Amino acid sequence: MHKFLIIIVNVILVKNIYPQRIIGNSCTHERSNSPGVCKLLTHCKRIRDEVVFSYELPQTCGFQGTQPIVCCPNPRQPGSISETKCREYSSHTKEEQLCGHNIVKRVLGGIPIGRTEFPHMAMIGFQTGSSDNLRWLCEGSLISEQYILTAADCLISETDGEPTVVLLGVTNLNDTNKRQEIKIVTNVVHPEYKNVSRYHDIGLVKLEKPIEMSSYVRPACLNTHFDSPVGAAVATGWGLTHYAENNSEHLLKVTLDIAKYDLCKKNYEVTSNLSRGIINDMHICTGRDEDRTGICQTCAGGPLQIYHNNDPTLCMYDIVGVTSFGRGCSINTRVSHYIKWIEDVVWPESGQ
Template sequence: MFKFVFIVTGIWLQSVYTKDIIGSPCTLQSSNSPGQCKLLTECKEIRDEAVLGHKPPQTCDFEGTQTVVCCPKSRQPGDISKKKCSEYSSFTKEKQLCGHNIAKRIVGGKPAGRTEFPHMAILGYKQRDSENRLWICGGSLISKQYVLTAATCTTPLTVSEPDLVLLGVTNLKDTNHRQERKIIEKVVHPEYRADAFYNDIALLKLDKPVEINSYVRPACLNTNFDIPVSQVVATGWGLTQFSGSRSEDLQKVTLDITDHQMCNSNYRNIRPLNKGISNDKHICTGSETEDRDTCQGDSGGPVQIHHNNDPKLCMYDIVGVISFGKGCAQGPSVNTRVSYYIKWIEDIVWPENTQ
């Protein structure tokens, strides 16, 4: 009788102990990455490895005949972006003053500060029978080797496809701190179609990593659908008025986030928008009281907010990619909402961190 009670008690204690282990954090020794203790039968990654005859898994404990393994922690979209944002933020000094004021009025805009938008990029298109390039579309540096832009900017224009990215300058003729990188790969979103205004987003891989400094530094990505402010900042070298002249100096403008229904009503009966403005995939911006807007040549550039809503810290979160609009300052402009595409971006830009 005593022996029976002892065995049952021992099993009960083992069961409680194991339940405490299951779900607890662990660290994968092979990669020093975070994991979670799970039954082998509930960890698909380890099961698949075992079927292929790979090395035995790292164990946390045992439950009867079942092994409790250190299972790679499932990655959530946005996890890598947040980690990288923290890494890029370390290149700035705490509360470093950017030497700028938030723009109040790239129609109705004003010149950007020299180191205000170090993630800002512009794409170069080689002209036929010439070594000169036309600098047309914008982009955002989001890692040491990738630029985020619009899919429309990767297709051949009247000149050619883009083959070069310029970073580190606000004036296009400036040679100080200028960094040029060749484009070695264009990754257009697989659901983008040239005859529709949806999924207008692409990634450009550079031939070599940029040199990070005060003039060239990746931006953060806004990973949440909700945007914590009512205004955003757009930047670009595009036209300063419809069919006007372009700016040699980087311009910035503060825009209101426009109500989705109101924006949708402005784009009715347009064939490339047969499903209307998508609240998940689009962000509309503009101004009801002043002539402030993005314009021709700004496509692909960033729509951004101050990181952690702190204008003194020289970091921005990219919330949108400038896509299309009706003229310039003639109604709300439409931007591709970055948060919808976070997983797609992360899987391409940081594949070594994906699981």
């Protein structure tokens, strides 16, 4: 293997010779546009894997004897690529008034929303049997040009199989204007998720092709810090408007309190599928028992979100949770706990 790598890099250097640098010198990794350091190829796993498995030509710093020195990207800090992408996606917003982030009072069934208020909302469809038997059973959030964030429970079903298509760009499920239906090519379940438990209920859906970016379809930001949100957050979905009714055809929103951890933990005792109880790092509780607003009125996989206000970024929401399960206080998977895993799947080219 070592001789193989040396032969490859020797061939490359004949065509493209970079100024000689020594081990430890700083460099800029051109492909990811990130800072790096000159290392022996054998000491940089990311570049070594690119050479061996992807046949990517390495950016070289020089040689130490016969051993190639390459520009090895610095390990990325979890959350850094998410914050960069948040600013990038915000730049696609043309007019601030198109988003209309109106925080609503707590309402049992939620209220209809503006046409471009939540352009990241996605409905996930399951095809069983004939082509006209398409059912929208789960929700998700568009977080990049080609990935939907949802619940792992939505991606593993003994009765409905795996999801096959995603719907974007509409608030009414029957609307054809600005509608984008894109096939799913890959379902990625968190590696620690088990469908007999309530932990790590988070997954990703890869679309067959990138979305067409617009005011109606645009990725949301990801919440990267554990200490957010404070107070309340917005839940959105086509979920149940009353406890015994069918799903709403129109996208709804409701503002929910973030419940204190002690109250949430008390409501959910240790059980066979919740063997460690509620874990604050992994879960966010919303709603209250007395007003019953937090009883899973959105479909599984839908977002819990707060308005992004950390910088001049406009018309963006931060996804803080993914709807998982609940009674009284709805339980959401805490997104900040899974940032590194999400980034490694969605933006692997930006990591080491």
